[in-house]
Amino acid sequence: MKVLVTGGAGYIGTHLCVELLENGYEIVVIDNFSTSTLEGLRRVREITGKSFHVYYVNLLDKKNLKKVFSLHQIDSVIHLAGYKSVRESTSDPMKYYRNNIEGTMTLCEVMQEFNVTSLVFSSSATVYAPVEKYEAISEKHPLGPTNPYGHTKRLIEEMLRDIFDSNTDWCIRILRYFNPVGAHKSGLIGENPKGIPANLFPYLSKVVVGKLPALFIYGDDYPTPDGTGIRDYIHVTDLAKGHLYALHNLSSSSGVNVYNLGTGKGYSVFEMLREFESVTGKIIPYLIAPRRKGDVAFSFADVSKAKEELGWEATRGIDSMCHDAWKWQRNNPNGYELTRIKPLKKEVMSYDWL
Numbered sequence: 001m002k003v004l005v006t007g008g009a010g011y012i013g014t015h016l017c018v019e020l021l022e023n024g025y026e027i028v029v030i031d032n033f034s035t036s037t038l039e040g041l042r043r044v045r046e047i048t049g050k051s052f053h054v055y056y057v058n059l060l061d062k063k064n065l066k067k068v069f070s071l072h073q074i075d076s077v078i079h080l081a082g083y084k085s086v087r088e089s090t091s092d093p094m095k096y097y098r099n100n101i102e103g104t105m106t107l108c109e110v111m112q113e114f115n116v117t118s119l120v121f122s123s124s125a126t127v128y129a130p131v132e133k134y135e136a137i138s139e140k141h142p143l144g145p146t147n148p149y150g151h152t153k154r155l156i157e158e159m160l161r162d163i164f165d166s167n168t169d170w171c172i173r174i175l176r177y178f179n180p181v182g183a184h185k186s187g188l189i190g191e192n193p194k195g196i197p198a199n200l201f202p203y204l205s206k207v208v209v210g211k212l213p214a215l216f217i218y219g220d221d222y223p224t225p226d227g228t229g230i231r232d233y234i235h236v237t238d239l240a241k242g243h244l245y246a247l248h249n250l251s252s253s254s255g256v257n258v259y260n261l262g263t264g265k266g267y268s269v270f271e272m273l274r275e276f277e278s279v280t281g282k283i284i285p286y287l288i289a290p291r292r293k294g295d296v297a298f299s300f301a302d303v304s305k306a307k308e309e310l311g312w313e314a315t316r317g318i319d320s321m322c323h324d325a326w327k328w329q330r331n332n333p334n335g336y337e338l339t340r341i342k343p344l345k346k347e348v349m350s351y352d353w354l
């Protein structure tokens with residue numbers, strides 16, 4: 001079975017490619033390398049020993065996207081490509097609407113033209129409205145994104161439903177990620193944010209390896225047991241495996257279905273900081289800072305639907321998340337930075353990892 005992975009060079013993408021290859025799938029990767037490098041894919045090849053095609057294609061470039069579909073008999077698409085920074089989406093919403101929504105529209109048009117109607121879409125828990133009380137968020141929870149990034153994910157979900165309503169041949173699974181963290185157990189691939197990380201885990205990792213002096217905890221006055229924000233952190237390998245369960249489920253029925261990918265457990269900033277200290281044996285300096293605009297007090301998933309219908313559940317705990325994040329950061333203090341390889345020309349180029 002041949003799977004096209006859009007955004008396959010990214011953090012989630014590289015971990016997904018490893019799981020697909022190790023489970024016998026043939027893959028074709030497209031990426032515009034706007035926030036990633038070839039190095040991550042080279043290491044996917046190193047981890048799995050498997051070769052695969054990579055094309056330097058922007059989803060807005062319909063001509064070259066069609067070339068990829070004409071070169072390969074694609075059975076299913078896992079669509080990860082998209083910008084995902086809440087902060088950046090607030091300062092530059094049009095960049096997010098253009099890239100995330102128009103890119104997905106182009107992809108779906110080309111899929112339709114080549115009669116490929118099997119799709120797994122990477123959505124996000126940011127589509128949900130903030131919860132009023134400390135309770136697990138199910139797929140039935142009201143939607144109400146509070147930032148342009150979340151708006152693009154919600155609009156794409158609606159668009160996919162409309163596409164199915166117009167052509168019931170489509171089989172679509174929408175995966176709402178909670179907080180993906182950690183890295184592959186090899187320490188070869190991991191989260192590679194540009195500049196100062198916005199998210200907790202990569203920031204904590206850089207403090208632990210001494211690349212940053214201290215953690216700023218954004219608010220300790222939330223209505224939570226220790227006053228800091230609570231999130232549902234999920235190991236990126238568990239998240240990647242969830243895509244394979246969704247892919248398998250596509251073959252069982254048409255239609256559109258939505259699943260939370262989380263652990264069902266919430267941990268506070270302090271709890272994660274203490275876990276990092278326990279796993280690494282290091283003291284992590286921190287300062288209490290004002291709340292960050294747009295943050296919610298708590299967010300954790302009801303994951304029963306994915307377990308019942310996909311047969312999937314997360315198995316890795318916060319000790320593995322911290323251990324693997326630290327191993328990646330320790331082995332790669334500058335991420336892939338030192339080996340940042342950008343394809344030379346902006347056109348379809350096939351990197352056959354032979």
Ligand code: WQD
Nearest residue numbers: 084086124178179198199200201203216217218229269295
């Ligand atoms: C987690 C907690 C912060 C950094 C993000 C994106 C969203 C989604 C998941 C893709 C919060 C606190 C953080 C720091 C801190 N990704 N924190 N100091 O905001 O829940 O969601 O990742 O869909 O795009 O919004 O994750 O890691 O930024 O924050 O105290 O330096 O850590 O206040 O309580 P978030 P996060």
